[in-house]
Amino acid sequence: QVQLVQSGAEVKKPGASVKVSCKASGYTFTSYDINWVRQATGQGLEWMGWMNPNSGNTGYAQKFQGRVTMTRNTSISTAYMELSSLRSEDTAVYYCARGIAVAGTRRFDYWGQGTLVTVSS
């Protein structure tokens, strides 16, 4: 069965960076995009960007351009999202989600369990 398993919670100081991992299993990792979505406590879902694990190509939401980097290690079927220059407003749960495009439709069909990142001095 398809699973996305994320790394554990992180506590970071303002100005630091965080790197969250997302390990895929149950399917061919390089066949589907990985997207990253975050959610501050009590707030809605905010898309951060996507990565094609096969090519390494990425696309980032304008809000995060220059601060986010999405990478992968295909040998261990793992995607990474690194966010730098952290501030308190970056405190949120970060999700990875598989993006699927089939028969002309597109959606996020599987999600990781989420990783809480807390930014606090």
Add this chain to the structure above:
Amino acid sequence: EIVLTQSPGTLSLSPGERATLSCRASQSVSSSYLAWYQQKPGQAPRLLIYGASSRATGIPDRFSGSGSGTDFTLTISRLEPEDFAVYYCQQYGSPVTFGQGTKVEIK
């Protein structure tokens, strides 16, 4: 960027009642790229509907989606206790955007 506006913000209903949730886009969205997700407290979102009207694997037929252009609707025909949650619409354009969510709560 396409802005998705969901209404109402909160829907207070009783089990067995019908729920109708709205998602309005700031510009036309391809139906193929419109999805709905359900999120319960402490859980990741779960895909319910894709292509505006197709149910995802394992989703009960009490959930249905409709609409086109700028107006989309998620309908839950008869609310079950496990359906009380927050629902988000999403469009898979560039960039991807989500609505702000509709909370369906027990009346």
